Amino acid sequence: MSKAIDLVQHCTTMEDVRRQVNALDDVLVPLLVTRIGYMQQAARIKGDVNQVRDEARIAAIVQRVRERCEQEGGQPDVMEAVYRDLMEACIAYEHREFARLRAGTSGLDLEPSSGEQA
Numbered sequence: 001m002s003k004a005i006d007l008v009q010h011c012t013t014m015e016d017v018r019r020q021v022n023a024l025d026d027v028l029v030p031l032l033v034t035r036i037g038y039m040q041q042a043a044r045i046k047g048d049v050n051q052v053r054d055e056a057r058i059a060a061i062v063q064r065v066r067e068r069c070e071q072e073g074g075q076p077d078v079m080e081a082v083y084r085d086l087m088e089a090c091i092a093y094e095h096r097e098f099a100r101l102r103a104g105t106s107g108l109d110l111e112p113s114s115g116e117q118a
C-alpha cells in the first residue's frame with residue numbers, strides 16, 4: 001500500500017513548494033472546518049464544563065494519530081505537536097460554545113448556531 005509520504009513531489013523552486021502546499025491546504029481547511037464544527041456538538045452534549053477538557057481522550061487521540069502518522073511515513077513528533085495545538089484551539093472554542101449555549105438562561109436554549117445543522 002502506498003504511503004502519504006510517497007505523494008510528496010520533487011520541487012526545484014519555492015514557487016513549486018508553495019503551489020503544492022496551497023493545494024494541500026485547499027483540502028485540509030475544509031476538513032478542519034468540519035472537525036472543528038463537531039466542537040459545537042460536544043459543547044451541546046456535555047453536561048458539565050469540567051467535561052470540556054478530557055485528558056484521557058486527548059491522550060488516546062495523540063496515540064492514535066502518532067500510529068497513523070508512522071504508517072504513512074510521516075514524523076510522529078511533528079504530528080503530535082500539530083494535534084496538541086489543534087486540540088487546545090478546539091477546547092478553547094468548545095469552552096466558548098459551552099458558555100454561549102448556556103448564557104443568560106436556565107440552560108434550556110441549546111440552539112444551534114450558524115453552521116451547525118439542527
Ligand SMILES: C=C(O[C@@H]1C=C(C(=O)O)C=C[C@H]1O)C(=O)O
Nearest residue numbers: 042052053054057058087090091
Ligand atoms: C471533542 C471533545 O472535546 C475536547 C476536544 C478534543 C478534540 O479536539 O478532539 C478532544 C478532547 C476534548 O478535550 C471530546 O471530548 O471528544
